[in-house]
Amino acid sequence: MSAELPDGTLASHPHSRAHRENWRHDMINLHDNVKLPAVGMTGFETPLTEEEAAIQQSVHRFARDVMRPISQELDRMTAEQVVAPTSPYWTVFSEFAKLDLDPALIAQFPPETAVRIESLIGEELGWGDSGLAVSLGAAGFPLQMAQAVGNKELVEISMGKIGCWIVTQPDKGSDITTLYPKQDGAPGVPFNRGNLLAKVGADEIVINGQCSSWVSNGASAQVALVYMNADYGDGELYDGEGRPHGVAMVMPLDLPGVSRGKPLDKIGQRALPQGEIYFDNVKVPKRFAVALKDDYYGNFASAWSFAGTHMSQVFTGVARAAFEHALAYCHDRKQSGARLIDHQLTRFRLGDMLRRVELARSVARRSLAYARLSPRSHPYATASAKVTVTEEAMKVTSEALQLFGGFGTSREYPIEKLFRDARAALIEDGENNVLTMRLGLLAHRLFDDEGWTQN
Ligand SMILES: Cc1cc2nc3c(=O)[nH]c(=O)nc-3n(C[C@H](O)[C@H](O)[C@H](O)COP(=O)(O)OP(=O)(O)OC[C@H]3O[C@@H](n4cnc5c(N)ncnc54)[C@H](O)[C@@H]3O)c2cc1C
Structure with missing residues (x-):
């Protein structure tokens, strides 16, 4: 039931001023100039709440100041050195714990907000370093399963490990x-x-x-x-x-x-x-x-539907990191007497990268929302987003490397690492061709068994 307004009409009435104003507002957000749009670290984002912005900032600082320098060190070590007792790898966990990102606290937000916060966290971690982001994600998985089945002994066994x-x-x-x-x-x-x-x-x-x-x-x-x-x-x-x-x-x-x-x-x-x-x-x-x-299979499918979502957020962060490096480089490097950014072709290439980062982010968020909020999620749906995001991350990191020219191949620059990181993701958590084939099977089963798309 709609409230009566001072002009005597109901707010929902099509001739009420409130309705007219809302309608106008809903249709076109009018501006009187062409100033640049509102953007955040996560691109063309609707405004973050204070809590969302605070969480994003603190994870970003951790990604920038802890994950990036440590991951660059670890990247040059042997696999044995990475897990040696003196390795900086272990510091990542103690520093991450200080952020106090308790999943139970995040779950107290309204569901859509909790999904966005989880996305923001995953993307920042991926922006910091995908290898460490996956390590941090996998680290908490036994505990999350122990909590999901409500087994206190297993919670004790996995807590802090x-x-x-x-x-x-x-x-x-x-x-x-x-x-x-x-x-x-x-x-x-x-x-x-x-x-x-x-x-x-x-x-x-x-x-x-x-x-x-x-x-x-x-x-x-x-x-x-x-x-x-x-x-x-x-x-x-x-x-x-x-x-x-x-x-x-x-x-x-x-x-x-x-x-x-x-x-x-x-x-x-x-x-x-x-x-x-x-x-x-x-x-x-x-x-x-x-x-x-x-x-067994129900539990496995639920675990995969749930945990696989992290991959999409993380590799959105990888794509964004590559785009940011390329954007900065194009403002610095000069060829044909002008900065790379002043050439139309490089602008097109950066625009194409940015478009792909936005695509990856949208798919990552939608799949996370589906996995967390739909009455029945499915691992092939989660995995399909992982395929899209990692394929886009591969294209963006590859194009970023290309924009760096010869320097792109040098270990002195950060791009070749992002390229290598993204490449592994096409196989990680399921090989992308196989996952896409499984998605096709899902469509077949939904068509045959549920009559999906037949109305
Ligand atoms: C970085 C990284 C992290 C990982 N983390 C984990 C982890 O935490 N836990 C874990 O258990 N595993 C993990 N994995 C393993 C990962 O899940 C597997 O590598 C992946 O599922 C592919 O299996 P495979 O490597 O044995 O390749 P294979 O299955 O041998 O595939 C080889 C090739 O054959 C093709 N192929 C396979 N089957 C078919 C088919 N039926 N029809 C047509 N073509 C087919 C594939 O497309 C692929 O190109 C990780 C892998 C990586 C790279």
């Missing part, structure tokens, strides 16, 4: 992203059981095998959220869909029988310590399980 997320194995890479093997697997071939197996007993779970060398924080983690195939001793190895049964658990990594491989040496995100973890008859109490047999 560096965590990791173990899913892939040497022989089971893209296969871990298969949720519907009846449509996605080779006909007549039993689905891949991988190299990590848990025997689930009445009170105890015994683990044997190893994870892949790609596990983020595999070389630094103290606690893990582990997804693996399981034998429940009942002769049933596969479920009705043809998927191997599994068990998910949160476990400390100092148990007898756990050992590590050599930290992985790789092209980009060199500040992110990756490496194999071996399990030799490792005995874990069954109460550490967060999902058994029938709950």
Whole structure:
């Protein structure tokens, strides 16, 4: 019911002044000049609230003053040096803790605000350094799962620890992203059981095998959220869909029988310590399980839908960092008697980069909102945003390197590192072609099973 206004009309009445003014306001935001638009660190952004701006500023300072200098140091170290006790890697965690970014506090904001705050934080961390941003994200994952299932003992075990997320194995890479093997697997071939197996007993779970060398924080983690195939001793190895049964658990990594491989040496995100973890008859109490047999794939899909969103925010930050470096360089470097920015072609190239950063940010935010606020999220939806954002980040970092000319290839300049970091992201958290193929399967299932798009 609309309030009566001083002119005697109802506010909602089409002839009321309030309605007319609102209508006018809604249609065109009139200005009497062509001054430059309002922009923030995150581009063409509607105004941030005081709290949002304060959080963004404090994470930005951390990204600029702690993450960037440390990541540049770590980038030049060997993989072993990155996780040595004297490495500056560990400082990132103690400094990050000082920011006091408690997810429970952020969750108290209205949902849309909480999503924007989470996006702002992820983007600043990615702008600081993607390898460290992924390391910080993976570090908190076992704790978040312990909290989600409400297991106080597991919360205690993971609180204040560096965590990791173990899913892939040497022989089971893209296969871990298969949720519907009846449509996605080779006909007549039993689905891949991988190299990590848990025997689930009445009170105890015994683990044997190893994870892949790609596990983020595999070389630094103290606690893990582990997804693996399981034998429940009942002769049933596969479920009705043809998927191997599994068990998910949160476990400390100092148990007898756990050992590590050599930290992985790789092209980009060199500040992110990756490496194999071996399990030799490792005995874990069954109460550490967060999902058994029938709950396993639902739990895995929820975990991936939730955590995979971080990738999109982080690589939006990487794209933005590359754009900012290129923008500054084009104001400095002169060719043909003028600064690069004074040439139309370079302006076009910068405009194209900025457009892609805005695209990445929009997709990242939309996918985060869907994952957090929709009644039923799906990992293939989360992953589709990761594909878009990382492909755009790759294009932007590559074009930034090109704009730096020969200097772009030099390790004296920051662009080649961003280029290497973005390149790894096209495979990280699922290889992009495979993820896009899974998105196509999702569209097929929605069309066939739900009648989606058929009205
Ligand atoms: C930086 C980084 C961080 C990572 N972090 C983690 C982590 O924290 N935890 C974790 O468990 N893992 C992690 N991974 C592993 C990552 O998830 C895998 O690398 C990824 O899923 C691809 O698996 P793969 O490397 O075994 O490649 P493969 O699956 O062997 O793929 C090789 C090629 O074959 C193609 N291919 C594969 N299957 C098919 C198919 N069915 N049809 C057509 N083509 C196909 C792919 O497109 C790809 O080009 C990380 C990887 C990277 C690079």
